[in-house]
Amino acid sequence: MAYFVIAGKPDCEAFVHGVYVARYLEENLPHFKAHIIQKKLGDWEPWLEEINWKYKWHHSYSPLIWKELSMRGGIPHYLGGLSEFWEYCYDYYGLESIISPDDLHKMVEDNMQYFREIEKGEAEKHKNIRQIGIIGLYTDPILSAILIEMIEISDLRKSGGMKIKLYDIHGDVNETMEIVDDIIEDIKPYATIGNLDVLTVVEKMQDILTDCELLIVLGDYSRRDDEMETDWLIRNMSAMFMLSDEINVFAKRDLRVILALDGPVCFNASTLIDTCTSIRIQNIVAITSDVGLGPLKWAAKQANIRLEELSAPPVWGFIGINQFVDLRSAIICSDVYRPYQRVIRNKGGSTLPLGTIETELRFAAYLIEEPEKALETATSGRKKIKKHLHRQPMLAKVRSLISLLKLWYAKEPSDSVISLGICSNGSFGIPAGIAFSQPAILNKNLWVPFKNFPITEKTIQEISQLIPAVSEITEKMNVGPYSAASLPSYYL
Incomplete structure (x- = not known):
């Protein structure tokens, strides 16, 4: 089975031409599958940079085409751009594709119209989902206990449901995903099947704060046995400085922040109130009734x-x-x-x-x-x-x-x-x-x-x-x- 990924900008003629040929091969060859990734102009460059860093590639233009071995999501094998794809199609399938400039221009216009409709639908769907972020150490058993009850709060969900993004400040993403898999197994007896897809693990703080409506901060910030009070407070303050920097850049004005951590929770909340200039200070609260x-x-x-x-x-x-x-x-x-x-x-x-x-x-x-x-x-x-x-x-x-x-x-x-x-x-x-x-x-x-x-x-x-x-x-x-x-x- 041949799995190809074709990524590019929706207004790029080379990208649209490549997609057209890939769809034709899918319809006529039983073992040819294509996955299409479209990124608008503002998102294309950062996405391409991230892919290049991840796979140690050096691609710089649209489209980017690679083959995944054995299965979708398998080991990626870099092909290149449209010319390398043509060469592959000609060598393996004897296929040549010639489209007049006028026809190609019309295909690009059609694709742009289709892309805008997809974007509109995704935006509406995204708008009706409650975006929640949780940051902290996921080895803390408090996370499982919180999730079991959170996903059952009906008022917390919007009409499209809710999405909970998890970010471990000090953890490895792969290790975190394994822990989250265990958490999902823990909460299965308490949650409906439809609620089990609400959890995702993100790699950067930006990913958790973008469009986030509620941010819950967990973790143990309590004083260590051999730690001076000043050093302890500086450690906590530094962590809140890092968080506030990210909030000021990526968060929405109406973001709600709940500190549910152990340690100087009011001191940490005071630091955020002092440094978070982009959100309402009444939306920064600390759990203390416990x-x-x-x-x-x-x-x-x-x-x-x-x-x-x-x-x-x-x-x-x-x-x-x-x-x-x-x-x-x-x-x-x-x-x-x-x-x-x-x-x-x-x-x-x-x-x-x-x-x-x-x-x-x-x-x-x-x-x-x-x-x-x-x-x-x-x-x-x-x-x-x-x-x-x-x-x-x-x-x-x-x-x-x-x-x-x-x-x-x-x-x-x-x-x-x-x-x-x-x-x-x-x-x-x-x-x-x-x-x-x-x-x-x-x-x-x-x-x-x-x-x-x-x-x-x-x-x-x-x-x-x-x-x-x-x-x-x-x-x-x-x-x-x-x-x-x-x-x-x-x-x-």
Whole structure:
């Protein structure tokens, strides 16, 4: 079987002539197959340069023709341009092709019209697909857990579905593809067959950011045992600088960035807010509510109530460096008996209802006597899990990320308040312009601080005690230069 690939520009006469002959041979020879690649003018040169680099060729014009041995995608054997293709066709098949200039010109016009229709159809199809990018280390088991739930979020898909592109900053593409194949096997029991083709591995950051609507950053950026704090922060800052450089060049204005990493997540988000000038800063968020999920279990145990009756407590701080989990402000769903007036007059024996049972939301402060003990127990438990697994616990982070995605992409606006690392606007006494974990709410599909969140004097004191260390770090590392007066007008 002879497999030929003919690549070129759709307005190139030599390319169109070669395609015409290849199609003729396909129809008349049972063992001749041709694959056609058309690249418009702006894409042709970069594509040709990449092919030359990949196969160590030195081709410089349209068309480029090669033969693949045994099967489509087999070992490529370089032929050259149209003249070399003619020579091959004459030697093997005794075929000569002569077309008048007028006929060839008409063929080029027809091909251009066909190419434009194909481009239009691809653009429409591409427009209706949600483009999602995930960067990080794929050996991290959090990826499988996230994908299992992400592909089942119906609101995350557009009418044409969704496409998830994966990029491993430090990995080899072939190794990454093998890992992704294993991940696909893992998620098969949880996903419909149609969802298994949503994953692709890309080789460059540009490939993941072009047309990307949602970017999720994973990975372990936590401090190493032998690492000084300054060196640790510089390492994290350098990684965010590299990411922001790519975002500023290739990303769309409305790109949403979610940092779901371990380590100084608010510091990293602050760095992106400082350096990403091409996207909205309210679209840069850091997962922080997972910090409150661990203590919640111990608080429920201490208060002798079911865990599902408690909502996650507010999480404040520069997560990864310092934080305060306000367990006393966790919300509990309580069943409250509300009697009618007839209870006062009832002398017994009445068959009429005497009241109703209603659900009421209350702060859990009156049930949690020792929040510090619950926080200490949760912290020590997390350290034990990390030591046993040789990695950070992941389930709380997965749960928080999926909850965020469901809120952010819900078809109906939500008034839910969640803890999230977002750009501060000065609320609660937090310095403006840095990413700080605090209660957040959606405003016109952008995350902003929920300044009306009720807090106690004790909470205000705890927040104020976090600020000096945060200010010292941001000043030392020259991060978060914004002030309330210098924030962009679209943010205020």
